[in-house]
Amino acid sequence: MASSGAATWAEDDADDMATPPAKPAPRPAPPPRPAPVVEAPPPAPELLGGPADAAERRAWLEAGRLLFARPCRFTYASQRIDQLPAFTLPEVAFCGRSNVGKSSLVNALTGQKTLARVSNTPGRTKQLNFFELGEEGRGRLTLVDMPGYGYAQAAKQVKEDWQGLMFDYLRGRPNLMRVVLMLDARIETKASDLAAMDLLGEAAVPFQIVLTKADSAKPYWLRKRQEEVAGFVRERAAAHPVVVTTSSEDGTGIEELRAELAALAAPDPRLTGTEA
Numbered sequence: 001m002a003s004s005g006a007a008t009w010a011e012d013d014a015d016d017m018a019t020p021p022a023k024p025a026p027r028p029a030p031p032p033r034p035a036p037v038v039e040a041p042p043p044a045p046e047l048l049g050g051p052a053d054a055a056e057r058r059a060w061l062e063a064g065r066l067l068f069a070r071p072c073r074f075t076y077a078s079q080r081i082d083q084l085p086a087f088t089l090p091e092v093a094f095c096g097r098s099n100v101g102k103s104s105l106v107n108a109l110t111g112q113k114t115l116a117r118v119s120n121t122p123g124r125t126k127q128l129n130f131f132e133l134g135e136e137g138r139g140r141l142t143l144v145d146m147p148g149y150g151y152a153q154a155a156k157q158v159k160e161d162w163q164g165l166m167f168d169y170l171r172g173r174p175n176l177m178r179v180v181l182m183l184d185a186r187i188e189t190k191a192s193d194l195a196a197m198d199l200l201g202e203a204a205v206p207f208q209i210v211l212t213k214a215d216s217a218k219p220y221w222l223r224k225r226q227e228e229v230a231g232f233v234r235e236r237a238a239a240h241p242v243v244v245t246t247s248s249e250d251g252t253g254i255e256e257l258r259a260e261l262a263a264l265a266a267p268d269p270r271l272t273g274t275e276a
């Protein structure tokens with residue numbers, strides 16, 4: 001973050017120079033800003049939601065683009081908590097009500113239309129599906145597409161099985177860096193969404209709220225939802241300060257979310273010199 005700070009301080013210095021010395025000492029040249037040609041260091045997500053300097057913001061977005069341009073493949077499906085894959089990478093889980101658009105968002109982020117299975121029928125995803133982002137042997141981040149909660153039509157036993165799996169996973173996964181908690185931009189917050197936020201808070205799992213289906217939300221309603229969700233974030237210590245409004249249909253917010261998640265990825269072994 002040195003480069004952003006340097007740019008801001010340089011402007012402040014200029015204001016302080018009201019009475020210049022007779023012979024001003026030459027200013028040391030500012031350190032060169034690294035060109036965002038190769039992957040930038042992990043983004044500072046809070047900058048993306050605030051008044052970050054434009055060049056810095058472009059560099060963070062580029063880091064997200066580069067990360068998600070890497071191959072992504074399905075690696076594992078778990079139906080039981082005792083069958084989770086071993087964890088080797090930082091993990092991000094996509095969580096939300098049935099039909100909110102979790103699988104679609106995984107596809108939009110990775111630019112693959114059929115990686116995760118999307119369906120009109122709620123309850124499509126019935127297990128924890130694990131996807132590894134990065135070349136084989138050089139994985140950077142695991143994405144986990146979760147079964148949805150709040151699916152009224154499911155049989156009671158099925159519901160309990162899925163939700164038990166989901167909650168056990170959320171509570172007990174040490175490499176889980178963040179939960180992307182997805183709320184449909186077009187409909188009001190449900191009791192199950194509030195319960196999910198409570199659970200994440202109690203389990204101290206950091207979560208980031210993402211609004212989905214912005215393409216088909218009325219602008220007035222979307223603004224209302226954004227304000228409502230900002231309130232949830234203020235009230236909850238486990239909530240990430242930046243809320244991202246997305247559409248998997250028209251790509252709204254996808255670049256920004258990629259950059260946010262790139263902050264959590266394992267470093268590229270080619271850049272850190274740790275590659276075998």
Ligand SMILES: Nc1nc2c(ncn2[C@@H]2O[C@H](COP(=O)(O)OP(=O)(O)OP(=O)(O)O)[C@@H](O)[C@H]2O)c(=O)[nH]1
Pocket residue numbers: 096097098099100101102103104105117118119120121122123124125126146147148149212213214215216246247248249250
């Ligand atoms: N208009 C619009 N529709 C979307 C968007 N994202 C997903 N959908 C639609 O919403 C429906 C459900 O999408 P999925 O991605 O399967 O939702 P899910 O949350 O994975 O659902 P479950 O696996 O059942 O929990 C599908 O018909 C998608 O085409 C979006 O950004 N905009």
Ligand SMILES: [Mg+2]
Pocket residue numbers: 102103104117118124125145146
């Ligand atoms: Mg799904």
